[in-house]
Amino acid sequence: MMPRAADIEAAVGLLQAGELVAFPTETVYGLGADARNPAAVARIFAAKGRPRSHPLIVHLSGTAVLPRWAREVPAPAQRLAEAFWPGPLTLVLPRHADVPDAVTGGQDSVGLRAPAHPVARALLAAFGNGIAAPSANRYGRISPTSADDVREELGDRVAMVLDGGECPVGLESTIVGCLDGQVILLRPGSITRSQLEDVAGEVSLPGRAAPRTSGGDRSHYAPATPLQLLAAADIAAETRRASAGGEQVAVLARTLASAPPGVMLRQLGPEPAAYGRGLYRALRELDRLGVQRILVEAVPEDEAWAAITDRLGRAAAGSVASGGEAT
Ligand code: TXA
Numbered sequence: 001m002m003p004r005a006a007d008i009e010a011a012v013g014l015l016q017a018g019e020l021v022a023f024p025t026e027t028v029y030g031l032g033a034d035a036r037n038p039a040a041v042a043r044i045f046a047a048k049g050r051p052r053s054h055p056l057i058v059h060l061s062g063t064a065v066l067p068r069w070a071r072e073v074p075a076p077a078q079r080l081a082e083a084f085w086p087g088p089l090t091l092v093l094p095r096h097a098d099v100p101d102a103v104t105g106g107q108d109s110v111g112l113r114a115p116a117h118p119v120a121r122a123l124l125a126a127f128g129n130g131i132a133a134p135s136a137n138r139y140g141r142i143s144p145t146s147a148d149d150v151r152e153e154l155g156d157r158v159a160m161v162l163d164g165g166e167c168p169v170g171l172e173s174t175i176v177g178c179l180d181g182q183v184i185l186l187r188p189g190s191i192t193r194s195q196l197e198d199v200a201g202e203v204s205l206p207g208r209a210a211p212r213t214s215g216g217d218r219s220h221y222a223p224a225t226p227l228q229l230l231a232a233a234d235i236a237a238e239t240r241r242a243s244a245g246g247e248q249v250a251v252l253a254r255t256l257a258s259a260p261p262g263v264m265l266r267q268l269g270p271e272p273a274a275y276g277r278g279l280y281r282a283l284r285e286l287d288r289l290g291v292q293r294i295l296v297e298a299v300p301e302d303e304a305w306a307a308i309t310d311r312l313g314r315a316a317a318g319s320v321a322s323g324g325e326a327t
Pocket residue numbers: 025027028029030031054055056057090092093104107109110111113115133134135136171172173174175186211212213214215216
């Protein structure tokens with residue numbers, strides 16, 4: 001299953017030739033291009049159907065190369081990189097003048113991350129430069145957590161897909177902006193706000209002036225099937241109401257162990273790491289059933305669930321053409 005040295009070599013050749021290579025990271029699969037090559041980076045936007053103004057994350061081998069991409073590394077950012085890299089943390093820092101506008105969407109900042117997945121690390125080491133990579137899905141769709149998901153999303157829009165199996169985290173990286181003396185949590189991920197604060201001091205939540213993140217569009221991470229968040233206690237009644245009205249629904253459960261006859265139930269379990277790892281796979285599978293609605297059992301408000309709450313809220317907002325709940 002894991003790519004061999006020859007596959008990594010082939011991937012490096014394609015990147016050098018300005019082609020796109022999808023690769024596994026511990027969070028989700030990325031759609032990679034040579035971050036120093038604006039024409040290659042432009043292909044990412046074309047393949048995804050993503051607006052060009054939305055900046056990309058540059059993937060790096062580690063903290064040693066940070067000064068090539070950021071013109072300044074504020075002290076909290078340095079501490080965060082040392083504590084969490086390689087790992088599921090993206091830092092948004094003042095961009096180095098050499099970073100192409102194609103990567104940053106013309107902003108004065110750049111998103112940087114050193115992934116921990118062994119295949120990503122092998123690719124970065126062999127390539128020897130930064131790889132710009134968004135999640136390897138079509139714009140607005142669910143991020144891919146397996147090589148098959150990438151092929152389903154992008155088909156032959158990508159020259160090569162390195163298969164590293166299922167992503168162990170399953171949710172996109174935590175993004176922290178370190179700009180203008182502030183440390184801001186721009187996107188929740190598996191590294192929690194208190195873990196960040198233990199290392200960097202106070203971490204604020206985004207205000208109105210936060211830089212744009214495309215994951216910040218409410219319509220992101222959406223299955224095509226309308227998705228609705230409900231308290232566990234309300235699911236049984238809602239499935240009965242749906243059946244009575246001739247509507248087919250599926251349930252994505254956290255604690256519920258059963259559903260009424262004829263209702264497909266997918267159980268992700270009560271523990272946030274396993275739930276996060278399985279969430280996008282489950283949404284893809286439920287989306288394929290062709291039911292009219294996916295009912296999702298609400299998750300705790302605890303910070304360990306913050307990233308999941310965020311993605312479910314976006315999925316609910318993005319999937320329901322007719323006024324879905326985003327709780
Ligand atoms: O886990 C991840 O972060 C995955 C893997 C492949 O590394 N990547 C990922 O990339 O989720 P993408 O492009 O799907 O989401 C990255 C987010 C976007 O919302 C983008 O707008 C934001 O990061 N971002 C990138 N550079 C930024 C910048 N300079 N300022 C603010 N937001 C930025």
